[in-house]
Amino acid sequence: MRSLSDEVCNRLAEEITSGKLKGGEKLPSEQEMMTAMGVSRTVIREAVAALRARGLVVTRQGAGAFVNPDPSRQPYVIDPDGLGSLTGVIEVLELRMAVEAEAAAIASERATLRQIKDIRAAHEELNRVIERGDRGIREDLAFHRAIAVATHNNRFVEFLEYLGRLIIPRQSIRSFEGEPEEMRRYLQRIESEHDAILQAIEARSPKKARDAMRKHLLNSRERYRQLASANETR
Structure with missing residues (x-):
């Protein structure tokens, strides 16, 4: 969509x-x-x-x-149409692991108190919309973007803006249709993982922040790998 x-x-x-x-x-x-x-x-x-x-x-x-007066000079591009497949989602999650794990580590070192408050505010807003039964796509992206901003390196922000809302897999893969309770449990796990990332950044621990972000994205990748495997056996 x-x-x-x-x-x-x-x-x-x-x-x-x-x-x-x-x-x-x-x-x-x-x-x-x-x-x-x-x-x-x-x-x-x-x-x-x-x-x-x-x-x-x-x-x-x-x-x-x-x-662009010279459109022949094309940059690296990810075809957005490919992000709607399970394979595409898994590939992007692996790319995000490489980029966002380090972004979280850098943010833990450089974030201002105001930026840490912004990360916490994004986390709390995601919690609120999940409680209302929403999928929280925009709010999930806002949490990751707030961390990118806190790196004080705009390339991390540009990376997320480039991928846009499609970095949130449930935006493009409708994997919980007719299973609201399963979706709720999944989102609650995301809440818990986000909380671990936030706490590591607040603690100014690059290693813990890197590990928490990597674990978060690894868990997401595993879920979509399981979905891909299930589709292959049908």
């Missing part, structure tokens, strides 16, 4: 590849795009980040976003 940011990204990509938006031309302002497309500022920013990752747009500090 495509998100609003995917739809906006594809719409802008079509305008760029068709020549409606020409190389070097500045994109409309965030406010103009919000009004024209009826979406939030967050959606616009996610779409522009995705276009930048695809090499279609470049951003200039203080000037805005522009159509």
Whole structure:
């Protein structure tokens, strides 16, 4: 299922590849795009980040976003359509292990008190929406993004923005249809794992933070491996 940011990204990509938006031309302002497309500022920013990752747009500090005048220079790209399969989800979880385990360790060393409060606030908000019976996709991503911000290295933030909400597997893999209690238990395990990550960061322990994040993502990978194995035997 495509998100609003995917739809906006594809719409802008079509305008760029068709020549409606020409190389070097500045994109409309965030406010103009919000009004024209009826979406939030967050959606616009996610779409522009995705276009930048695809090499279609470049951003200039203080000037805005522009159509890449040399689109032949393409960066590394992950096909978002591939993230909807179990194999794709497992591959991305392994990639996230390599990146986010170290991000958690760095955040434990560099996070300001304000940023630690932000990580805790994201954790508590996820807990609240789970209690209401929500899947907590946006809130889960917010927790991981808050940790990336706390590294004081914007490349970690860009990595998560590039992958977008599809880094949360339950966004693309509907694995709990008709099983609300199983979903609730799964989300409660995520709560517990997030709490361990938070406590390690608060304790300023890089090793514990790295291990807690790795364990969290390993557990997710194991669940989707089991799903893939079950599908193969049907």
